[in-house]
Amino acid sequence: MASVAGGTPKARARRAPAVQPFADVRADFPVLQREINGHSLVYLDSAASAQKPRQVIETMERFYSYSYGTVHRGVYELGREATEQFEGARERIASFVGWDPACSIFTRNATEAINLVAYAWGRDNIGAGDEVLITEMEHHSNIVPWQLLCEETGARLRYLSVIDSGELSLDELDEVLAEGRVKLVAVAHVSNVLGTINPVGEIVKRARAAGAVTLVDGAQAVPQMPVDLGAIDADFYAWTGHKALGPATGLLHGRRELLQEMRPFLGGGHMISRVERDHSTWNELPWKFEAGTNAIAEAIGLGAAIDYLARIGMDRVREHERELAAYALERLPEVEGLTLYGPDGADGRGGVVPFTIEGMHPHDIAELCDREAVCVRAGHHCAQPLMRCLGVGATARASFHVYNVREDVDRLVHALGAAREVFEL
Ligand SMILES: Cc1ncc(COP(=O)(O)O)c(C=O)c1O
Structure with a gap:
């Protein structure tokens, strides 16, 4: 079972960068002010469609x-x-x-x-x-x-x-x-x-x-x-x-x-x-x-x-995506029974991390994450031939954009741990 906040505060502080380079852009996205089910919104479905800045x-x-x-x-x-x-x-x-x-x-x-x-x-x-x-x-x-x-x-x-x-x-x-x-x-x-x-x-x-x-x-x-x-x-x-x-x-x-x-x-x-x-x-x-x-x-x-x-600079956007994907690849395996798909490491991949959890359908994963206001995608992602190659019918998928921060990944890991508890896994 995944630890709720990803290890001791000391360990997390070691991993977290001193400054969240993109924290300042979050204020530009009005939707991030929303609360759903009593939780602040964590939007991890930008590969499907991204949120819009007020500009x-x-x-x-x-x-x-x-x-x-x-x-x-x-x-x-x-x-x-x-x-x-x-x-x-x-x-x-x-x-x-x-x-x-x-x-x-x-x-x-x-x-x-x-x-x-x-x-x-x-x-x-x-x-x-x-x-x-x-x-x-x-x-x-x-x-x-x-x-x-x-x-x-x-x-x-x-x-x-x-x-x-x-x-x-x-x-x-x-x-x-x-x-x-x-x-x-x-x-x-x-x-x-x-x-x-x-x-x-x-x-x-x-x-x-x-x-x-x-x-x-x-x-x-x-x-x-x-x-x-x-x-x-x-x-x-x-x-x-x-x-x-x-x-x-x-x-x-x-x-x-x-x-x-x-x-x-x-x-x-x-x-x-x-x-x-x-x-x-x-x-x-x-x-x-x-x-x-x-x-x-x-x-x-x-x-x-x-x-x-x-204005942000696409080199910085890429580096931000790489760094969030790397963090997700590091933290998601803390969830028991979780399988990751895609290239090893974050260097050869964009800000997209697909996964399954043994004993849970990806739709259940996404629905239980939604209870904690964490939006992830579940399904075949309009890529059914690829799903067959991977030997699965569907996966869950977290994807990032400039408004995401490391805490969003922490919230996902927490929501997945809670979802496993619902399923008594
Ligand atoms: C790789 C890829 N190609 C094409 C599309 C289709 O985009 P649209 O629905 O905007 O035409 C998507 C959308 O998810 C995509 O991810």
């Missing part, structure tokens, strides 16, 4: 209150202001990840960004006999669009295996690429379950040398580590704003030549240059892929979230 909430409120208008159309002041704020957000977001704003497309989320590529690039470039290579650690968003594409085109979907260390094998990648049929490699930058940080720059290099196009799913990477798309050099990179302290909006960054060649994804207003009775011509990038009215306030809100993260 993001206030930016969106200000926009809706005083500058709201639709973009690219209004010849009046409100329309101009909305367009400036919207395109300004795109520029800052693109610069945050080191990519050209004209090749940075706003989507609803990462899922839509990946589907955009599967439809608009995949249907014209993948055919019978070709192979699409993904991995066993993908989120359903980076599996199902490729299943649909392969069903439609007669191509084959293949999976790179996850080896015992929770990582991918580059040797296996080389072997599959050497067979010469892979047309697309799509891989997560950071696994949403195991936390594994994949060597995506190296994967892109090897895939390109074998003539394959690459897509990286950065949904878990951009929120928590420095990401330089120029260095990774993938053909497509998709991510989602709501995990990066912003609202629900996504981004697809693509290589200009490919985006130019591709047919549009959705048709309608805003994405056209000219519409005749029987055909149309397309708007310039990025608007060719932004049919209809954009989620304007969300894009502006994501711009504010990126400004917030940039």
